[in-house]
Amino acid sequence: MNGEVKVPRHPSRAATVVRAVRDPAPGAEPVAIVGMACRYPGGISSPERLWEFVSEGRYGIGGLVREALAPGPRQRRMLLAATREALARARIPAAVLAGGRTGMFSGVTSGSDREGGSVYSYLPGLAADMAVERSSSLVAMHRAGQALRRGDCALALVGGIADTGIGVLVMARLSDARRNGHAILALVRSSAVNQDGTSRGPSQKWVIRQALGSAGLSTRDIDVAEGLGDPVELRALLATYGQGRAGGEPLWLGSIKPNIGHTQAACGIAGVLKMVQAMRCGVLPRTLDVAAAPDRADWSAGGVELLTETRAWPAGDHPRRAAVSSFGVCGTNAHVILEQAPAPDAHPSTTAFPPHTVLTAA
Known part of the structure; x- marks a missing residue:
């Protein structure tokens, strides 16, 4: 991990966006998603295009992104382009990255040649x-x-980032996003990560319960899960979200993988992008090619149902919430709970900035 590099501060109009957090102690405050960008198979070049692709039930399996992502400098250029776009969509000047107060976290394939450092290592922070x-x-x-x-x-x-796709999110603490006048696309209520070790099933249940506990939520507070992996994952969902739902709506289960294939290190963000757009549109799109899925688990063990048809996602007695899972072949499990964006403040801040494109790669 790179340490913080001392560089001259960019002019204050950019630095205002990333003012230091006054209270650095861990807490329950949600994190806001304020910008998104992506490139996925089938000519998907934006979150809006991805939503059209999914909601129309289209396929893009087997292709690479238009510019095949080779490890090294070309991979960095592709990530830079998507990062610049995500920042522009968030109306954050790309020059803000020169201030060193930005965290840059990338999910990559284990075989990527990162030239001895992060794919974001040309930036301070x-x-x-x-x-x-x-x-x-x-x-x-x-x-x-x-x-x-x-x-x-x-x-x-x-x-x-992988040779099959790329996705980028811009995130900030909710209080900072509100103070800086950013449009909030969705909230990250909580997340959890663990390692399977030699016991895959229990670990996947534990990571779900950990994420729920961190958010102070129950299984009935989650409407839909994005994942649909192997039978072990299905059993974990049935044993957690499938319980305590008697008399209520089931947990709806879907996946973007039949639309665009398994995009490796970029698949988790693909699921996040899909669920953010679904929450904003109030629609749960059907999942393609799931006819054989009921044979892979005991569906009577919990209240979980497949999204075999498109469904309306109305606002109920709680905000729309979605869970996104990545239960990895290497044994690492990750689980994220998303929530629809809160209503805009009555008196929003006016410090949002127009987009800039001054970021350059080393």
């Missing part, structure tokens, strides 16, 4: 790569949330 196969981008998201709540950074970039 806190930078780290997570290389735990398919769990990489959600582990990066978890680490970013921890760093924001501790006050290690005031803004966080989370990237998932």
Whole structure:
């Protein structure tokens, strides 16, 4: 992990965006997602395009992103382009990254040649790569949330990058996002990470319960889960979210993988992007090719049902909430709980900035 590099502060209009957090102690404050960008198979070049692709039930399996991501400088250029776009969408000047108060967390494949450092290592500040196969981008998201709540950074970039896709999130503490006038796309209520060791099933249940406990939520507070992996994952969902739902709605279960394939280190962020868009639109899109899935688990063990058809997602007695899982082949499990954005404040801040594109790679 790179230490913080002392560099001259950029002019104050940029530095205002990442003012230091006054209370660095860990707490229950949610983290806000304020910007997103992506590139995925099928010509998906934006979160809006990804939502169209999923909601229309289209396929893009087997292709690479338009510019095949080779390890090294080209990978950095692709991540830079997506990062610049995510910042512009958040109306944050890219020049703010020169101030060294931004945390940069990337999920990468374990075989990537990162030239001895993070794929974000050309920028000052806190930078780290997570290389735990398919769990990489959600582990990066978890680490970013921890760093924001501790006050290690005031803004966080989370990237998932592989030769099959790339996704980037811009995250900030909710209080900072509100103070700086950012449009809040969704909240990260909590996240959890653990390692399977030699017992996969219990660890996947534990990581779900840990995320729920950190958020102060019950299983009935979650409407939908994004994942649909192997039978071990299905059993973990049935044993956790499938319990305590008698007389209520089941947990709806879906996956973006049939649409775009398994995008390796970028698959966790793909699920996050899908669920953020679903919460904003109030729709749960159907999952493709799940006819055989009921044979892979005992569905009578809990109140979980597959999204075989598109469903409306109305606002109920609690905000829309979604769980996103990445239970990795290497044994690392990550679980994130998302919540729809709160209503805008009656008197929002007016310190938002127009987008800039002054960031350059080393």
